[in-house]
Amino acid sequence: MAIQLSEAAIKQVKEMKRAQSLGDDVFLRMGVKGGGCSGMSYVLEFDNEPRPHDRKLEIDGVTVVCDAKSYLYLNVTTLDYVKQGLTAGFTFTNPNAKSTCGCGTSFSA
Numbered sequence: 001m002a003i004q005l006s007e008a009a010i011k012q013v014k015e016m017k018r019a020q021s022l023g024d025d026v027f028l029r030m031g032v033k034g035g036g037c038s039g040m041s042y043v044l045e046f047d048n049e050p051r052p053h054d055r056k057l058e059i060d061g062v063t064v065v066c067d068a069k070s071y072l073y074l075n076v077t078t079l080d081y082v083k084q085g086l087t088a089g090f091t092f093t094n095p096n097a098k099s100t101c102g103c104g105t106s107f108s109a
Contacts, residue, residue, distance in 0.1 A: 004078040005059045012081040013062050027063035031070035
């Protein structure tokens, strides 16, 4: 398996790139870093500089890049974009997470 993006996430990433006038060389970087209330935090940002040990995926026209260490934690994770009432945002469904915080932005493995 690999990292997955829902249809809603794909649509939102494409819309954000268009709204920010980002070129085709810009990709979505997914990663994890130490911190957050559960020990590790998700990182999601646009980038245009690949790194030597990055894993690159093409998902329905969206290029997703993840460093090798983060990929160990994000493999089989699904990125979704959810709207509920007045709030909207990206969510992570990560079967590798042993626990998650209430805000959904950090986890422990």
